[in-house]
Every structure is written in structure tokens, then in C-alpha cells.
Amino acid sequence: MTDSRASRHDNRTEAIMRAALDLALEVGYAKLSIEAVATRAGVGKHTVYRRWSSRGLLFLDAVLSLNTGGLSHPNTGDVVADLRETMNKAVNLLAQPPWGPLYRALIGEAQHDPEVAAALNRRFIEPQTADTLARLKAAKDQGEIAPDFDLGLAFDILSGPLYYRLLITQQPITDDYIDRVLQAVFAGMSPRPQTR
Amino acid sequence: MTDSRASRHDNRTEAIMRAALDLALEVGYAKLSIEAVATRAGVGKHTVYRRWSSRGLLFLDAVLSLNTGGLSHPNTGDVVADLRETMNKAVNLLAQPPWGPLYRALIGEAQHDPEVAAALNRRFIEPQTADTLARLKAAKDQGEIAPDFDLGLAFDILSGPLYYRLLITQQPITDDYIDRVLQAVFAGMSPRPQTR
Known part of the structure; x- marks a missing residue:
């Protein structure tokens, strides 16, 4: 991919994950559908399925993208x-x-x-x-x-x-x-x- | 209810819970639908909804009906x-x-x-x-x-x-x-x- 295509790819991935999180908070994960995520993110369903084989794996990526990784332990000696x-x-x-x-x-x-x-x-x-x-x-x-x-x-x-x-x-x-x-x-x- | 109507009610309740458990084991809970449970139990969808307001509450009753209650603690002094x-x-x-x-x-x-x-x-x-x-x-x-x-x-x-x-x-x-x-x-x- 050229740089601009790679960047568009990243932007879409971000937008899909963001849409999944927003919808999960709005309607609950149980009611989350790939269709609704695609619509919210402004992409086609196939664009979602090309990146993730299931709703669960998309949601996993989206949730873990929130983790800032700041949970490692200090060592103060106590x-x-x-x-x-x-x-x-x-x-x-x-x-x-x-x-x-x-x-x-x-x-x-x-x-x-x-x-x-x-x-x-x-x-x-x-x-x-x-x-x-x-x-x-x-x-x-x-x-x-x-x-x-x-x-x-x-x-x-x-x-x-x-x-x-x-x-x-x-x-x-x-x-x-x-x-x-x-x-x-x-x-x-x-x-x-x-x-x- | 007369005795026979009460007993038919109990039998249907049992059959619906049994169908929910069987289907959950066969297809997974994620794919369980009230429609499929009703069909398997040989009753109409409304018969299920009259007893349980949601799939989750039906499943809860069905799973807890398996618990034989034998998990209380003995007291041997140890x-x-x-x-x-x-x-x-x-x-x-x-x-x-x-x-x-x-x-x-x-x-x-x-x-x-x-x-x-x-x-x-x-x-x-x-x-x-x-x-x-x-x-x-x-x-x-x-x-x-x-x-x-x-x-x-x-x-x-x-x-x-x-x-x-x-x-x-x-x-x-x-x-x-x-x-x-x-x-x-x-x-x-x-x-x-x-x-x-």
C-alpha cells in the first residue's frame, strides 16, 4: 500500500472500532450488530468483515485499544x-x-x-x-x-x-x-x- | 387451576426449560432463540413469553433447575x-x-x-x-x-x-x-x- 492508502486503512479501522464502542455503550453489547457498526462508521459491511471475522473479535480489538498500558507495577520496595x-x-x-x-x-x-x-x-x-x-x-x-x-x-x-x-x-x-x-x-x- | 391443568402447566414449563438447555448445549447460548425453544418444546412462542419476560430469565431458571442443592458444607471439625x-x-x-x-x-x-x-x-x-x-x-x-x-x-x-x-x-x-x-x-x- 502507498502511504495514503495505508493511512486511509488505519483511519477506517479506527472509525469502525470507535463506532463499535459507542454503540456498545449506547445500546448494550447484546444488541450490537456489524450492520449498525458499519453504518455508524460510514463503511460497508464487507469492510468490517475484511478486518474482523466476528463481532466478538472486533469488540476485543476495540476494547483493548482503550487500554493505555499503564498498569505495570512500580517497585518502591514495599x-x-x-x-x-x-x-x-x-x-x-x-x-x-x-x-x-x-x-x-x-x-x-x-x-x-x-x-x-x-x-x-x-x-x-x-x-x-x-x-x-x-x-x-x-x-x-x-x-x-x-x-x-x-x-x-x-x-x-x-x-x-x-x-x-x-x-x-x-x-x-x-x-x-x-x-x-x-x-x-x-x-x-x-x-x-x-x-x- | 384444576389439578390436571396445573400439571399440564408444570409439564410445559419443564419441557420449555429442557428445550432451552438442550439447544444451548447444541448450538451455544449465543445462538439460542425463543422461537427455536418454543418449536423444540412443542409450544407457541406466547406460551414461553407468558412464563418468562426474556431469554436470559428463562435460561436462568433452566440452569438453576439443574442445581441439586448438594453444595452445603459439612462440619467435621476440620x-x-x-x-x-x-x-x-x-x-x-x-x-x-x-x-x-x-x-x-x-x-x-x-x-x-x-x-x-x-x-x-x-x-x-x-x-x-x-x-x-x-x-x-x-x-x-x-x-x-x-x-x-x-x-x-x-x-x-x-x-x-x-x-x-x-x-x-x-x-x-x-x-x-x-x-x-x-x-x-x-x-x-x-x-x-x-x-x-
Whole structure:
């Protein structure tokens, strides 16, 4: 492609993703159709289908295009403070439109479409997990995490309660909730031996 | 209604729910239509709509009709063993058709339909949470759980990782995974003081 054709291609891709997000917020993802997206974006249906083989994969690209990638963990030497900061940031995104309802709709679609589920994991969940794991490994090396704690589970245990609230009980995920999760997960349920 | 009319009503309700489940397993929930359910059940569309105002609420009733209610916690005096038993039972249901894919599809629908989300919580999640909480309170009274552990979070922390795996990474939830979650959640991430 020449530069101007490539740029027109990018502009159309952008316009289609923007239309998908706008319509999902306006009418709900359940009622989103490729036809309506094409009309809103001012392109033909085939232009959409040439780029995406399904509504779910278009929606995935559109939602992930909103992620500014700013969810990597700092390392200040205090692992609880660093996890809290990243979890607060993630939740402040999730707590409000547009990201919250769109992300829930995307996970909803992943329950029906295995391609969406696989791509969501590969492109969003796995990099996030790897970043958290690296931060936790550093904390273990510094003695902030018990030497025998199963780090392979840490991401599931830290983010599981947040997803549970987002997807199941649908109660608000507040900064206070995150503090309580961190406190509970670090302390553990078992009684601790008296230290004096 | 006379007895025979009431019984015909029940039979039709059963047949419609059965048809919804069968079709969801055959074609996927995303492609399920009220028309197809009515045809499969041998009733008119209006007969379905007289009982359920939406496809989601019909599907919710149908999926919950499969739940045999056998997920309450025993109390043998060993809280970890009792939690393990109940979690293993739940996961053995979830790990295979029909319950697993149907439950995922139901949670998927709850992301798009607030009525489904509210009813799922009221009829399934809340009773389960209350049962787990009662078992954990007894354990706390017996000194098996730290006196200051935040029990209000316990269900989120124990079941969050399972839902995370079911809905997000979609990796298998094995008995070994449950053992690891219980071990990690009871021990906590913080290093423990040396006991000798």
C-alpha cells in the first residue's frame, strides 16, 4: 500500500472500532450488530468483515485499544503499597464508563466465543500476570513474601476477588475493598502463633 | 387451576426449560432463540413469553433447575477438609457438561442483562455465601481461623480464584488447584515468624 492508502486503512479501522464502542455503550453489547457498526462508521459491511471475522473479535480489538498500558507495577520496595497502587488504578478504570461496562461485556462475550477468550488471555491477561509475577518474585527475594508461598497462584488469588465482585456480585470495587483483600491475603486465614 | 391443568402447566414449563438447555448445549447460548425453544418444546412462542419476560430469565431458571442443592458444607471439625470437600463437589460439577458450559453461558448473559445478574445473586450466590460463612464462623469460634480475619471477604477470596479460572483463563479447575488455593489462602503471603 502507498502511504495514503495505508493511512486511509488505519483511519477506517479506527472509525469502525470507535463506532463499535459507542454503540456498545449506547445500546448494550447484546444488541450490537456489524450492520449498525458499519453504518455508524460510514463503511460497508464487507469492510468490517475484511478486518474482523466476528463481532466478538472486533469488540476485543476495540476494547483493548482503550487500554493505555499503564498498569505495570512500580517497585518502591514495599510490595503491598505497590500492589495497592496498581490495583487501585485498575479499579478506578473499571469503576466507571467507558472501560467498566465494556470490559464486562467483553468477558461476557468470552463465555460464548472461544476465540475471544483465547485472544483476551494472550493479549491482556497474560502480560498483566507476568508483570505482577515479576514484582512478587522481587518481593519474595527481599523477604516480603513467605519463601514457600505458591507464587504461581498469587495473581489468581489477588485478582480473583476483584473479578468475582465485577462479574458475579457486581458490587462496587472500592479502594477500601482492595485494602481489605490485600490485608486478608497477606495475613492468611490460619491463626498466627503468638509472637510474645 | 384444576389439578390436571396445573400439571399440564408444570409439564410445559419443564419441557420449555429442557428445550432451552438442550439447544444451548447444541448450538451455544449465543445462538439460542425463543422461537427455536418454543418449536423444540412443542409450544407457541406466547406460551414461553407468558412464563418468562426474556431469554436470559428463562435460561436462568433452566440452569438453576439443574442445581441439586448438594453444595452445603459439612462440619467435621476440620474446616479445610470441609471446604475442600464442598469445593471439589462444585468443581466436579463445573468441570463437565452440562453444568459447566451452561453456568459459564449464564454468567456471560449476566454481564449484559442486569435482571439475570440480580436473580443469579439472589437465588444462587447469596445462599451459597451464607452457608460458607456459617461454616467459617464455626471454625473461627473453634480457633481454626485467625480471630481478626475478615470473614466478610472469605467467600470472595476462596471462590474468586475458581471463578477467575472458570471465566478468564479458562484453564481446568482440578482438585490439585483447589488444594493449592486452600493452602495459599490459609497460610497467607506474609512470612510467618519462625516458631523455633
